[in-house]
Amino acid sequence: MQSKKVAEPKVTQRIIKKYPNRRLYDTDTSSYITLAQVKRLVMDSEPFVVMDVKTGEDLTRSILLQIILEEESNDSPMFTAPVLASVIRFYGHAMQGFMGGYLEKNMQQLMDVQAKFAEQSKGLSPEMWTQFMALQSPVLQSMLGGKLEQSKNLFEQMQEQMQKQTGQMLGAFGIKR
Structure with a gap:
């Protein structure tokens, strides 16, 4: 008796390529996108990764930090200066x-x-x-x-x-x- 293997659905993440001219290219939609559109992916819990076209380096964290920086520059920031200073103090600390x-x-x-x-x-x-x-x-x-x-x-x-x-x-x- 032969058993059939059921193919499990594969969770795929969207690949966004970052070009040297700082443009972001969404391979899923075959179009250039903005940071605002990347933010929308985050808000929609869409899995994605941002890759540098030249080096293949994963730039996802860097792009997410850029989005946070933009949001913090708006009228109602989430982090106060003392909170940010405290976070910075943890770098290089045993904790x-x-x-x-x-x-x-x-x-x-x-x-x-x-x-x-x-x-x-x-x-x-x-x-x-x-x-x-x-x-x-x-x-x-x-x-x-x-x-x-x-x-x-x-x-x-x-x-x-x-x-x-x-x-x-x-x-x-x-x-x-």
């Missing part, structure tokens, strides 16, 4: 390796909360949603405050763990802190 995962986990938690709100508010018009959010601001702040407290505790635990591991490693070499 740098943990920071990316920490931020990613917290962003996922925030997106989960957002998805729950969206699911529960499907019947609300934009005006009703605005009124609801104005009334719920203290509740929302309280809920997010709880997530922030969890996040702070997780961060402190990671920091303590690193200090213990560093102490153990230094102790193994006969160095006391």
